Amino acid sequence: MRVFNFSAGPAALPEEVLRQAADEMLDWHGSGMSVMEMSHRGADFMSIHQEALVDLRELLEVPASHHILFLQGGGIGENAIVPMNLFGSKPRADFVITGSWSQKSYKEAQKYGTAHIAASGKTEDGFTRAPARAEWQLSEDPAYVHLCTNETINGVETFDIPDLGDIPLVADASSHILSRPMDIAKYGVLYAGAQKNIGIAGVTVVIVREDMLDRAMAICPSAFEWKTVAENNSMFNTPPTYAIYISGLVFKWLKRQGGLKAMEARNMEKAKLLYDVIDSSGFYINKVERHARSRMNVPFFLADESRNEDFLAGAKARGLLQLKGHKSVGGMRASIYNAVPLEGVKALVEYMKEFEARCA
Ligand code: PMP
Secondary structure: OOOEEOOOOOOOOOHHHHHHHHHOOOOHHHOOOOHHHOOOOOHHHHHHHHHHHHHHHHHHOOOOOEEEEEEOOHHHHHHHHHHHHHOOOOOEEEEEEOOHHHHHHHHHHOOOOEEEEEEEOEEOOEEOOOOOHHHOOOOOOOOOEEEEOEEOOOOEEOOOOOOOOOOOEEEEOOOOOOOOOOOHHHOOEEEEEOOOOOOOOOOEEEEEEHHHOOOOOOOOOHHHOHHHHHHOOOOOOOOOHHHHHHHHHHHHHHHHOOHHHHHHHHHHHHHHHHHHHHHOOOOEEOOOOHHHEOOOEEEEEEOOHHHHHHHHHHHHHOOEEOOEOOOOOOOEEEEOOOOOOHHHHHHHHHHHHHHHHHHO
């Protein structure tokens, strides 16, 4: 039996993708072998890799000015890889802190240069805001401004992306990439680990504008130097081949669903169902400002936290899994990525209503 999986990542994958991967496991398209066993330089894998790149470029409408790289190291790796690639002549950057993940990015960058907090969304209720551009206090001539456009733990999403002119904007979009259209032209760099909304753990998508390729520090490892990776079409070292293959299957699935506009409409519907039940009484609580509420990660608390274990046990009994909040904030969290179907969110909402009624 398949459950409804609300994990924040690694997370649910579309069932169609899993079935196709299973069908192709032993013999990919008559090659007589699994994708896992292929040379990354052979024609078969090269075609898988190329098609994934083309499909991702089409889905996100990535302009010709930007390269798409498939790296390794995840979001946490990028916290070091970004400064090492951009601090070559100006070792200083600004950070907009909207939650736990941008805080980590800010901290890691300090190993390589100066990191300045331009704005923070922290309030007495934790991270509940996405500070608007008018609040950002940028430093003098930073190498870049870093923003985590969706904070997975805190459930804070930034929808209003400013144009910073000559200052490159670097975004960690790990937990909402592909959930809706994004204007990639606004970003110098946009990166995302795959294990939430793209595919499986192991590949990190880095979208980087051409002029970002000549700013690396001398210490930057070659395998993570964007210029080197771009010149070698992400084949400087052995890429995470199976993770790229699964991403490619997800990209095809997204195209069959109608692309990112269609996904956005579905994701809005799913998020609305969930926030509506949270807001309908004081039984469940989410304190994130409405305009900054994430459509992908919905953290919530029970007003009476002594019922937490009961809530989770009842959910599990109905096949609603991975609802426990991140250990740093507690409470609950429902991650409702692209692959979590509307029926899953409906089942969760029904359960939440019933649980509330039962406690009354
Ligand atoms: N950034 C964000 C927004 C994330 O949600 C995560 C993972 N939850 C990371 C970075 C870190 O990713 P990884 O563990 O793949 O390095």
